[in-house]
């Protein structure tokens with residue numbers, strides 16, 4: 001049983017205040033959707049929790065099972081059980097997918113996986129996400145299409161098995177088939193009931209595959225409305241206009 | 249013998265066997281302005297005493313001959329004319345030259361290995377090597393440098409018609425070594441040359457790989473990786489002289505630098521002379537500066553004297569480790585130091601992949617790995 005608590009989080013980028021007091025609690029077994037217009041600060045929230053150096057925390061707390069994540073380095077946060085699937089996964093030249101994944105799994109588990117077992121797990125993970133085995137030898141994200149990058153983010157999610165996963169627009173840039181494959185991956189991850197998901201998205205489309213218990217509307221750097229899945233339907237019908245006006 | 253008569257470009261105007269044709273460098277010359285002369289230990293001004301102990305050993309596979317010969321041997325100095333003061337010094341001071349011959353149409357099964365081992369920095373040593381690959385033969389040469397030495401040498405690679413030569417040189421010197429070396433490859437018609445330099449050790453290493461062509465259709469690839477630690481000066485000065493039509497050249501060097509006063513210099517000169525129509529050339533240098541206090545100088549020069557080139561370009565970049573790369577790896581739990589190692593290894597590894605012999609590639613990778621772990 002895990003809990004991520006975000007309390008009154010305030011974040012600035014280059015002296016510009018972006019997050020203006022975010023409060024949110026995600027428990028294992030729960031899926032929360034954060035929806036909001038472009039530029040409202042959704043990625044800022046995700047990156048700030050993960051510890052990206054570009055973002056300055058100006059107030060508030062982020063606790064994972066009572067541990068203050070903001071005191072930890074980026075890699076310590078990941079090893080504490082936090083995972084961030086990035087909106088734009090970066091290309092890392094010269095580092096192969098398999099080498100990277102083995103290093104990550106070793107770091108998170110605290111010991112190197114048995115080579116044979118790892119190869120098996122990797123193969124199974126790639127198969128279930130319809131990723132061609134040849135990708136293991138390719139450089140990390142280099143030359144991957146948008147959809148291929150997102151599948152690899154979910155592959156990492158499934159291999160690393162974090163306590164809490166923050167998925168930043170994992171659905172964007174996916175065609176219908178890829179969306180289904182990726183959603184199934186997220187659902188496998190959720191199936192244990194021991195993990196929590198914070199799903200950031202711009203569109204309701206993915207929520208038909210990955211049903212959230214809670215929906216939060218994000219605008220102007222804070223949560224402006226909260227509800228159940230029905231809120232997503234309302235946003236689908238009415239758009240974000242009422243919130244962008246209100247927060248401007 | 250006086251100044252060489254070949255057509256001169258604005259780059260590299262001098263070439264001579266005669267030491268007196270070269271003034272003692274002062275450090276103001278274009279060719280010497282990056283090199284800390286005081287650390288050359290007298291290689292450049294004749295003050296070095298020739299009492300050094302450098303042992304050169306050669307292992308040849310069946311069918312390949314290796315001979316130690318005197319300077320009167322006609323095969324010496326055929327392909328290469330010394331192009332600077334230290335090179336001329338080495339040319340005039342070596343005792344015996346090593347001449348390796350790969351006979352016509354032969355394809356030795358194993359690499360030719362040359363081990364250069366220094367036994368101290370009490371005096372200087374000079375060397376000369378000629379590797380002749382005759383028409384249509386194919387060979388691989390591995391030259392390794394280890395130990396401590398003050399050493400200057402010239403190496404001539406003479407690649408015959410339709411022949412192919414691959415050379416890997418490893419500068420894995422001890423911390424106090426000083427090494428100044430010219431590697432010249434002369435490509436006959438349709439010859440192929442693949443040079444790969446790995447420079448890791450030494451206090452000061454200055455390598456000048458160059459290529460010339462004596463007929464059309466030659467293809468040269470010069471690659472290199474280097475890793476400079478605190479206080480090291482690693483300099484690579486490349487020259488590709490296109491004087492015949494339809495030849496190719498590709499230069500790709502990558503370096504990483506870390507620590508106070510780690511200094512690397514990369515000069516990439518390419519000349520495309522009037523006769524060299526249809527030349528296709530590209531040169532690239534990329535540097536990764538890992539800490540403050542390290543400096544990478546990178547100067548590509550492309551001089552085109554003909555209107556008819558197939559392709560000619562160059563690029564040079566020097567930058568820091570990309571924060572986004574490190575963040576991505578760290579966000580997957582990989583600790584900072586290891587993330588950094590993975591990214592640097594990847595950056596250099598992309599070039600090292602070019603080494604086709606597994607055992608050698610692994611050795612180079614582990615040498616880089618050891619450098620990263622320091």
Ligand SMILES: Nc1ncnc2c1ncn2[C@@H]1O[C@H](COP(=O)(O)OP(=O)(O)OP(=O)(O)O)[C@@H](O)[C@H]1O
Nearest residue numbers: 013014016018037038039040041042043044045202
């Ligand atoms: N380096 C920066 N300098 C200045 N402003 C920045 C910087 N990075 C982000 N911002 C601003 O922060 C705000 C929030 O950006 P963020 O990426 O968090 O939005 P988002 O909700 O994820 O948008 P999208 O839906 O487009 O992904 C935007 O107005 C953006 O322009």
Ligand SMILES: [Mg+2]
Nearest residue numbers: 042043087169
């Ligand atoms: Mg975003």
